[in-house]
Amino acid sequence: MSSEYLFAHKHILGLDHLSVPDIELILNTAESFKEISTRAIKKVPVLRGKTVVTLFFEPSTRTRLSFDIAAKRMSADTFSISASTSSTTKGETLADTARNIEAMMPDILIMRHPSSGACHYLAKHIRTSVINAGDGTHEHPSQGLLDLMTVKEHKGEISGLKIAIIGDISHSRVAHSDIIGFSKMGAHVFVSGPATLIPKKIERLGATVCTTMAEAVSDADVVMPLRIQTERQNDPLIPSFREYATFFGINRQVLQTARPGALLMHPGPINRGVELAPDVADSAQSVILDQVTNGVAIRMALMYLVLGGK
Amino acid sequence: MSMVQAILLKNGRIIDPANKLDKKGSLLVEKGRITAVFTARQKTGPLPKKLFSIDLQGKWVVPGLIDMHVHLREPGEEHKETIESGTLAAAAGGFTAVACMPNTIPVNDCQSVTRLILEKAASASARVYPVGAISKGSHGKILAEFGEMKQAGAVALTDDGKPVTDSQLLRRALEYASNHKMLVISHSEDSGLSRNGAMNEGFISTSMGLNGIPHIAEEIMVYRDLALADYTGCHLHLAHISTRESINLIRQAKKNGVPVSAETAPHYFTLTEEAVKGYNTNAKMNPPLRTPKDRAAIIKAIQDGTIDAIATDHAPHSVLEKDIEFDQAANGIIGLETAVPLTLALFRKGHIDASRLVQLLSSNPARILGVEGGSLGIGAEADIAVIDPELHFVLQEQDILSKGKNSPFIGARLQGKAVLTLCGGRITHNLLSP
Ligand SMILES: [Zn+2]
Numbered sequence: 001m002s003s004e005y006l007f008a009h010k011h012i013l014g015l016d017h018l019s020v021p022d023i024e025l026i027l028n029t030a031e032s033f034k035e036i037s038t039r040a041i042k043k044v045p046v047l048r049g050k051t052v053v054t055l056f057f058e059p060s061t062r063t064r065l066s067f068d069i070a071a072k073r074m075s076a077d078t079f080s081i082s083a084s085t086s087s088t089t090k091g092e093t094l095a096d097t098a099r100n101i102e103a104m105m106p107d108i109l110i111m112r113h114p115s116s117g118a119c120h121y122l123a124k125h126i127r128t129s130v131i132n133a134g135d136g137t138h139e140h141p142s143q144g145l146l147d148l149m150t151v152k153e154h155k156g157e158i159s160g161l162k163i164a165i166i167g168d169i170s171h172s173r174v175a176h177s178d179i180i181g182f183s184k185m186g187a188h189v190f191v192s193g194p195a196t197l198i199p200k201k202i203e204r205l206g207a208t209v210c211t212t213m214a215e216a217v218s219d220a221d222v223v224m225p226l227r228i229q230t231e232r233q234n235d236p237l238i239p240s241f242r243e244y245a246t247f248f249g250i251n252r253q254v255l256q257t258a259r260p261g262a263l264l265m266h267p268g269p270i271n272r273g274v275e276l277a278p279d280v281a282d283s284a285q286s287v288i289l290d291q292v293t294n295g296v297a298i299r300m301a302l303m304y305l306v307l308g309g310k
Numbered sequence: 311m312s313m314v315q316a317i318l319l320k321n322g323r324i325i326d327p328a329n330k331l332d333k334k335g336s337l338l339v340e341k342g343r344i345t346a347v348f349t350a351r352q353k354t355g356p357l358p359k360k361l362f363s364i365d366l367q368g369k370w371v372v373p374g375l376i377d378m379h380v381h382l383r384e385p386g387e388e389h390k391e392t393i394e395s396g397t398l399a400a401a402a403g404g405f406t407a408v409a410c411m412p413n414t415i416p417v418n419d420c421q422s423v424t425r426l427i428l429e430k431a432a433s434a435s436a437r438v439y440p441v442g443a444i445s446k447g448s449h450g451k452i453l454a455e456f457g458e459m460k461q462a463g464a465v466a467l468t469d470d471g472k473p474v475t476d477s478q479l480l481r482r483a484l485e486y487a488s489n490h491k492m493l494v495i496s497h498s499e500d501s502g503l504s505r506n507g508a509m510n511e512g513f514i515s516t517s518m519g520l521n522g523i524p525h526i527a528e529e530i531m532v533y534r535d536l537a538l539a540d541y542t543g544c545h546l547h548l549a550h551i552s553t554r555e556s557i558n559l560i561r562q563a564k565k566n567g568v569p570v571s572a573e574t575a576p577h578y579f580t581l582t583e584e585a586v587k588g589y590n591t592n593a594k595m596n597p598p599l600r601t602p603k604d605r606a607a608i609i610k611a612i613q614d615g616t617i618d619a620i621a622t623d624h625a626p627h628s629v630l631e632k633d634i635e636f637d638q639a640a641n642g643i644i645g646l647e648t649a650v651p652l653t654l655a656l657f658r659k660g661h662i663d664a665s666r667l668v669q670l671l672s673s674n675p676a677r678i679l680g681v682e683g684g685s686l687g688i689g690a691e692a693d694i695a696v697i698d699p700e701l702h703f704v705l706q707e708q709d710i711l712s713k714g715k716n717s718p719f720i721g722a723r724l725q726g727k728a729v730l731t732l733c734g735g736r737i738t739h740n741l742l743s744p
Contacts, residue, residue: 016517093630093633093634094634094635095633095634113635115635115636115637115638116518116519116520116589116636116637117518117519117520117589117635117636117637118635120588120589121589121634121635121636135519136519136520136637137519137520137521138518138519138520139519173519176517176519199515199516199522200511200512200513200515200516200522200524201512201513201516202516204513204516204517205513205516205517234505234506235505235506
């Protein structure tokens with residue numbers, strides 16, 4: 001990656017709009033920032049005087065903490081706002097909330113919202129840089145990027161790898177960003193799960209759909225189970241967690257069919273005993289905590305780059 | 311709006327399929343009625359002395375357009391539209407009559423609401439034909455009072471917006487409506503399959519992370535509705551048809567003699583689900599915009615008569631319902647002021663001729679609803695639209711007369727427009743220089 005490559009994006013709305021050179025630049029930048037978190041004094045003045053606001057319309061501990069730590073390690077001032085979108089309480093509209101925050105001159109607005117496209121909507125209404133921390137069932141770009149970083153770190157290269165994503169593909173913004181990201185970087189993404197949770201035409205996003213989990217996991221270099229819910233918005237999706245664990249849960253036996261040295265990943269939080277057997281989650285193959293560590297580095301890189309990389 | 315005793319529309323192209331006429335000529339209006347039609351070769355004969363004469367220079371003279379599927383929002387949601395603003399928009403679009411859907415607040419499910427609508431409509435810029443609810447409150451449980459609503463002035467029945475899920479209820483509605491000679495209109499949608507859906511289901515919904523509405527949600531209910539019409543022998547009208555398989559089902563049913571008619575809306579033959587990209591809430595409606603294959607099937611059906619009418623499903627909303635997150639935004643777009651240019655595009659591309667266009671937008675809706683209009687015959691009420699098929703314009707938000715500005719065509723270059731509208735001889739819209 002040439003260091004002269006210019007990052008031209010003001011907003012990070014999804015992996016959909018990032019090119020391969022964009023992604024490489026983000027991964028390389030994150031790699032160089034990762035070391036900062038290992039120092040005794042974990043702070044660099046790169047974003048000193050900058051204001052970062054996190055606006056979360058959904059509960060989140062980890063993603064929000066990760067963005068917060070990332071911003072503070074770059075010396076930015078951070079503020080967080082929790083809001084609700086309860087449709088029964090006629091509150092402020094999203095545009096009004098955003099304009100109010102913008103009037104206080106922040107440099108970056110990081111938002112999580114239950115509606116797909118909410119960050120795109122925001123980016124149209126305000127001038128501040130927007131980073132999508134998860135919009136509905138659409139995308140979760142920083143998670144997708146930290147997954148790419150983690151795989152690249154352990155495997156050296158992403159191109160040519162077999163990535164198995166198991167579970168609720170329909171409602172997982174992580175799965176969407178991962179499918180787009182890994183495909184763009186030349187990996188082969190296989191998805192499997194209850195057919196009720198595989199969205200129409202997902203193959204056009206770059207994924208191969210497998211009716212059995214065994215097909216997807218067999219010889220995979222990366223196995224990633226997703227968090228599961230039994231029901232969403234009155235839509236019956238799976239009969240029970242128990243049945244799900246039996247047919248789609250990742251346990252030691254299943255994991256053994258993957259390629260030796262395969263990585264086990266999970267976007268968290270884990271339902272232990274449902275999509276992931278407890279002993280596997282803590283096994284040597286698990287890189288789940290590396291994902292969390294890399295999350296901070298990726299988010300540092302994103303904030304740095306959207307503000308011009310200076 | 312002004313009332314002149316006599317108006318002569320000179321040198322137009324008179325297109326009146328109800329009287330098998332498509333000729334250059336002039337048309338005389340006296341005391342609110344059409345009193346003479348002269349083709350170019352005929353002499354105009356004796357004319358009244360006080361005459362307002364307009365030279366149309368070849369523009370089209372057609373029977374006033376009739377939109378059989380409009381949401382006027384009054385009573386209850388006057389911030390979106392009123393009978394006054396909605397009929398002003400209608401007149402500007404060349405419409406002289408609109409049938410208004412009952413999903414107001416309260417629902418038009420009894421004679422007092424029907425009367426209220428007609429009282430407000432007395433001073434409106436177009437004729438208003440109230441459509442009553444099939445079930446009380448459109449809750450899909452108990453039949454509404456069809457007979458009393460008819461006496462009060464309702465012309466048809468529907469639970470539009472709330473599909474009738476109970477097949478027995480729709481069957482009873484068809485049977486009972488036949489006593490009162492009222493048209494039943496079905497919004498055909500399997501609400502289980504469409505639950506939580508925000509756009510057509512397919513690759514675009516998946517890539518945008520939006521819940522999809524599969525095309526079968528419409529087709530399954532179209533099939534049921536056709537079966538009910540066949541079984542009861544009662545006429546059923548299918549609203550806003552949007553998919554290829556619905557078209558196939560209707561075409562086959564018509565061949566088999568099932569008493570059915572169907573409408574589509576201009577957006578279904580103009581746009582596809584692509585328009586939703588970028589989370590454009592002005593491309594969000596129910597049924598949703600579909601695929602190019604569906605659009606092609608709709609156009610074919612408009613040509614071959616499977617589709618009988620073009621109705622706009624004019625659904626005004628304010629920014630409060632539209633300038634928000636996509637999944638939260640209301641369904642529907644305005645349509646009265648864009649129906650003419652969008653339908654003319656079918657004419658220009660050679661899909662339909664001018665007479666067919668007039669059938670779709672005027673004479674067929676009149677026949678299906680069982681109302682006056684749709685004809686330029688001598689003695690008919692002077693409900694007339696003059697269309698300039700050559701007029702180019704860019705649709706600007708500030709030019710829209712509807713209170714709702716929720717149109718995916720804002721900023722689009724359009725061609726063809728109503729330049730003069732007469733309703734009962736009264737000028738309700740006039741872009742021609744005096
Ligand atoms: Zn409807």
